[in-house]
Amino acid sequence: MKLIICMFIVLISAKECDKNKAQLASQNNTEAIATGSSEKQMQNDSKITYLAVSRGYFLTVVLEGDTIIFSNERDLKSAIAHEIPKEEKESLMNLISKLDAKTLPELEAPSKAHEYDGAAIATLEIADGENSYKTVSFDHGNPPESIKAIVEKMLSIKTMIEKQ
Structure with a gap:
């Protein structure tokens, strides 16, 4: 039985x-x-991914071509995709062009609160075709100085689209 x-x-x-x-x-x-x-x-454009994660928090923002995709859920079922305004994209691409993506893995986090649950763990990844460069983990809300403007611009575009 x-x-x-x-x-x-x-x-x-x-x-x-x-x-x-x-x-x-x-x-x-x-x-x-x-x-x-x-x-x-937009085959020649890069893909930029910002990810912030903790036990009770999740945020992913992906810029690819003329599109921004973001979600607050781990399963990405509620992912929202929108077209990025031309001026915002140009501004972001200008910031990225000033950055040497190869140096991303070598950046140091300005604080370590993410190591003891004091902040969400965040990373920034830039992929351009075959190459992909990802930062070390840093605190969400306190990125390394060289990528701070890029992270803030991505999050401001997300916020602007959410308000629409």
């Missing part, structure tokens, strides 16, 4: 896993189609 019950539970679990995989696959295809159209338009 125990063997029959165990087999029944295993079959139900396998069925649920297949259903979850199918949902994730369809969601990933939808996201790929949505971002694929903007990638085709």
Whole structure:
């Protein structure tokens, strides 16, 4: 009897896993189609990702092509995508052009509150085609000085779009 019950539970679990995989696959295809159209338009543009995470906080802001995508949920189900105003994008690209992306992994965090749950852990990643450069972890709200203007600009664009 125990063997029959165990087999029944295993079959139900396998069925649920297949259903979850199918949902994730369809969601990933939808996201790929949505971002694929903007990638085709702006293939030469870089992808800039800001991520801030703690136990009770999550924020991701991705700028790719002429689009900004942001979410406050880890599963990204409520990700919001908008077109970036031309002036804001030019301003951000001007800031990024002044930065040597190769130096990002070498930056030092100005404070270490993220190491003891005093602040969310944040990173900035810049990818341009085949190369990707990511900062070391730093406190959300207190980025290294050389990327501070970029992080603030990304967050201000996000806030401006949220208010619309």
